[in-house]
Amino acid sequence: MVVPSLTLPIALAALTGLLGFIVGAVLQQDASYRNIQSTMANDPYIYQRRQQIFDATMFFTFSLGHDTSQLPDSAHVATLMKYGFPGLDDVHVYRNFVLSYDRRNRIAHWVCEHLESECLTETPATIVQKPAEFLIDSSIPLIFRASQLDYRNSEWIGGHLASPHNYRCDPSKYIETFILPNIAPLSHGLKSKIWTRLEAYIRELTIKCGSVYVYTGPLFMPERITFRNWAIRHQVIGMNTVAVPTHFFKVIIAECKERDDLPYMEGYVLPNADIDNNLELSSFISNIRDIEHFAGLKFYDGARRPQLHHNIQTIDPSL
Amino acid sequence: MVVPSLTLPIALAALTGLLGFIVGAVLQQDASYRNIQSTMANDPYIYQRRQQIFDATMFFTFSLGHDTSQLPDSAHVATLMKYGFPGLDDVHVYRNFVLSYDRRNRIAHWVCEHLESECLTETPATIVQKPAEFLIDSSIPLIFRASQLDYRNSEWIGGHLASPHNYRCDPSKYIETFILPNIAPLSHGLKSKIWTRLEAYIRELTIKCGSVYVYTGPLFMPERITFRNWAIRHQVIGMNTVAVPTHFFKVIIAECKERDDLPYMEGYVLPNADIDNNLELSSFISNIRDIEHFAGLKFYDGARRPQLHHNIQTIDPSL
Structure with a gap:
């Protein structure tokens, strides 16, 4: 058949x-x-x-065991942004930091970096040379860029949001912090004193803890004009009208393994002025909620604890 | 075998x-x-x-004739944003407009709407009732929202960026313009005079042309303090410190079929103050490049022509 x-x-x-x-x-x-x-x-x-x-x-929903919430280690953004994006305006990804750019003010909204103790404890093989000028980021349209010239004829200095001193172990990472979106107008009196001390404290914390995430950015805080009226007033410098922030914030998330499982979180607000160097760093500690209010940003929420301000005593903020 | x-x-x-x-x-x-x-x-x-x-x-690159640059008519965002996003910060899509929200200032960066003559020439079947209060948008986190109260005890009124009068033909679209992100602090003297005239002019232009896209938003313009120093100064109102813009812009893209193929583009800058109502609307025409500089936004580039300022004469800006 x-x-x-x-x-x-x-x-x-x-x-x-x-x-x-x-x-x-x-x-x-x-x-x-x-x-x-x-x-x-x-x-x-x-x-x-x-x-x-x-x-x-995933229309036919065949599963090959992909976990869509997880990314491989090669995912650069995922590694740097472990604690989330405070905002999503014009985000740029660099080798050692992620930055959100404020096109109206020609400075960053925030810069997020991840410090690890290995880089800070290594003795650098070669002394890294500072570049003669700030570097231009061509991914930002010309009309929204700041330039070296904007800073040159002003009373403000170009300060780094992500500090080059955090990357002395790697010349290419060191150089990258000189890119203009990472620069903002800083008062000389702030930069030479409290700012440098806060940066040194964060590096010390990193060596102690192993891993620290840092968000740095500008603030524009209102001041009282009359009894009922408040206003924001800030200078703009240069041909590109680069905004001079009234304050700066730093939000720190430290992953101290020996302490406990929860990461440890701290917020600082520094006035962009020549402040008394005798003040302790701890006097600039601020409620992260206030930083969020005035910056219009939202930080990681899982690490906030009421004991926060006690913890800092054990890390010696007055170094 | x-x-x-x-x-x-x-x-x-x-x-x-x-x-x-x-x-x-x-x-x-x-x-x-x-x-x-x-x-x-x-x-x-x-x-x-x-x-x-x-x-x-498209890994295996089988083509089923999909044109990836084109979207179907059902794609709401694509229809409204025909001339592009001026910025991408916190974009919200509504029924009749798309809006980018400035979380720091608690007002919009820009609102983009598309006016069509059909809606403006129809006689509305029912008289639409104004809502008693501005509407809350729960997609914006509580700490970044403005509220009705912020406006109540101030000398500024809550003005609509996308005007409700553009949507008298559709009650649900009319009501939607009362959502708080579409509201910004406006001087009474501006709102009652030039602002209303500019909105009426845009509606007239729409009836003439058939289709007009409008981008509206705030500006914060610097003023000279001393010979070499410039500063931005603006009030903030209420518990939520809502920023009061120093100026407002409107960028108009009109698709006038009878004229020629290129859409026709105009930019206006209005000071947020009680300005003389005898001034002609055309005296507020501004270079779109200047709006882009101070707003930190980028508008459609294909419609700019040197004859721009001549064209307006034929549309009667002084109505």
Whole structure:
């Protein structure tokens, strides 16, 4: 008979057809998954929307054991932004920091960096040479850029938000902190005293804890004009009208392993003025909620504890 | 012989397997494509990165005739944002406008709306009732919201950036303009005079042209303090320290069919103060480049022509 000799080939063909269909769909999905992963590694916006994008590409919902909430170690943005984006305006990803740029004020909204003790304790093989000028970031449109010239004829100095001294172990990372979006107008009196002490304290904390995340940015704080009226007033410098912040903030998230599981969080607000160097660093500690209010930013929420202000005593803030 | 009777079934199985593989991959890809399309219709960030996302999901590059640069008519964001996003900070999509929110100042960076003559020429069936209070947008975190109270005890009134009078034909669209992110502190003297005239002029232009896109937003302009020093100074009102802009801008893109193919573009800057109502509207025309500089925004570039300021004469700016 003809029937049995046809049934088997047809069944076989149908099975391989189905198998091929599944393999095709799964491979296509897997390829999409890997490609989106590598695209998001350097694109903060795709990274932020990863769940929606993965959901959209997982139509046949074949699971290859992908955990869409996790990214591989190669995902640069994910590593640096472990504690989230305080804001999403014009985010730029660099080698050692991620920065949100304020096109209206020609300075950063915030800079986020990750300090590790290895880099700070190593003795640098070579002395790194400071670049003669700040570096231009061509990914920012010309009309929104600040320039070296804006700072030159002003009473303000160009201060680093992410400090070059945090990256003495790696010349290319050191040089990168001289890029203009990482520079903001700083009072000479602040920079030479409290600012430098706070940066040194953070490095000390990093050596003690192993791993510290730091968010640094400008603040524009209102002052009382009359009994009921408040106003914000700040200078702008140069042809590019670069805004001079009235204050700066630093929000620190320290992962001190020996202490306990929760990371430890601190906020500082420093006036952009020549302040008395005899003041203790701890007198500039601020409620992170106040920083969020005036900066229009939202910081990581999981690490806030009422004992916060006691903890600092054990780390010696007055160094 | 056995060989020929096996070759055919194996060839058939291999062919259906390959066919199944291709169909599976293509269908998976097509499903991803459609899902991403529908996700981006209301998500401005995914919409902005659509090319990168499509590229990432098109691994096997089977083409089903998808044009990745085009979106279907159902794509709300694409329709409203035909002339692009001036900035990408905290973008919110509403029924009749798209808005970028400035969390630091608790007002919008810009509001983009699309006016069409049909809505303006129709006689409304019912008289729309003003809501008693501004509406709260719960998609904005509480600490970054303005409130009705901030306006109540101040000398400034809550002015609409996208005007409710543009939407008299549709009660739900009319009501939506009362949402707080669309409100900003306006001087009574500006609102009652030039501001209202400029809005009326835009509606007249829409009836004449058929289709007009309008971007409205605040400006914070510096003033000279001493010969070499410039500063920005603006009030903040209420518990939420809502910023009072020193000026407002409007950038208009009119698609006047009878004129020629290029859309026609105009920029206005109005001081947020009680200005002389006898001034002609055309005296507030501003270089769009200056608006871009002070707002930190980037507008559509394809419609700028040197004849711009002549064109306006034919539309009667002094109505």
